[in-house]
Amino acid sequence: SPSSVELPAEPTGSVREVCISPELPITFRFDSPLVPGSLELQDRERFEDVSTGTRSFNILPPSDLQPGERFKVVVRFADGAAPTSAAFMLVGHPALGTRQVDVFRLKRTVEDYQRENQEERKKSQRLGQELERMRLEKGPGGITGLIASGLMAMKDQSVKAEDITRGLTQPASNALGTDTVISYRSTTRAANVVRVAVAVRLKNPGTQPWTVRDAALMGKGQQVTPVTMLWQPSPILPDTEKPEVVVVEWELTDREARGTFTLKLWDESGKRLVTLGNVTFP
Template sequence: MGRLAHWALGEDGLSLYVIPRGDYLPGERVKVTVRFTDGAAPASASFWLVGHAAKGTRRVYVFRQPRPPDVCEKERDEAQAEARQCQEDKARLLAEREEPGGLMGVAWLEGAGVVASSSIRLEVTKPPANALRLDDAWSYSYTPTGESRPASVAVRLGLSNPGTEPWTLAGAALVDSTGEQVELTRWPKAPIPAKGAGAVVVGIEGERAQLGCPCTLKLWEAQGPRTVTLENVTFPEGKAKGP
């Protein structure tokens, strides 16, 4: 910001006189730290000098009331705990906001009483080369009142990753009995950890949801050959239950 032209230390104050550089930019910051020698806490105080093209403050008053170190440590611990709680609450709210809508959201929340649902874990066939183990599988369909064909279908899978690297779902597709393939929306996008487990939901809405099943479900990751294929995937018939 500039060069320090003059400073003076008194019994109860510190005076600084700074000459700005000719090329300084507004918003540039310089940190000044003052250390106290009386052995009480807090032991120091830091200030930021911020450059401004037109405004300046000639005098800043800071009052220090020395306190025992254990009191300061207690306040520090409480502030850190509050900050951690805020971060956890923020992460939870963001996760809730990013949950999928429509049928996929219902499938993620396992709302079997809201849409037609069926456990298909014992029905599907799994090639031995699959990168992940299948722990659970549910299929869902939603047919609006007055219609005979589903408007939405979704699959919720519980998967285990036996590998030594995380597995991240990058894409999913359904291939119906006629060979037609449609890509699916997927959620969540967080990886399934190595030697761990996780769940994914894939689905589709609109006319493309009216597939001729049984279908083949394909899942793949962004990089590498590790894929998951499930054959004989079916969707239940029925309408959403009313309240």
């Protein structure tokens, strides 16, 4: 689904960051007309295509976009009302690129805007602390928890499981090698909602330990699906014969879980990437 941004009437001094990925087009849509020709894009020549409309603009990031690269983009509104312009910081990411951003201008005071942000930050902080406490006390849940606790082996058939190792596609640029890849599917109490997971054993041919930072699942024509649960028992050390397991899990509708997907895993730097194509769920 599109990302939504609300612009306060008065500037706050902050610039909203938006993730972009190589060759994944992104569209910005506004609820007000733009000044023709007002688009300012930092290092515009780096981008493969840039086009503007009356209330939108489209950008196609370069194929050689690097994780963490940053480009500022600014547009001005044609009606003269506050806010008179909008600025965003485009940040390179290997997988979590946004496809569409809907921008709304709101006539609210700075105090209202700041108070709401403070309340949301406090709420998010409390939830994060509670989730971390529960995670430390109970460990992960779902399919991931079954594997982590040893109650279910990777090839256990109590949940639908499939060895998809042979059918995978992998670029030569992958930072780690794969040993075994198993996909899983289980039902939930909610109608037409399923849990799916991928457990992958990885070997590290590099010189530095590797720890997964995040993951994303991408289906054809679908929005990137961030991970619901992620588990790795220990860093994957270099030059060891024993592969280490990483488990990623999502909650999807039954319809969303059909078809073929690409799974991307990356470390803290965002540069040591593992891409697995042709991922399917049983």
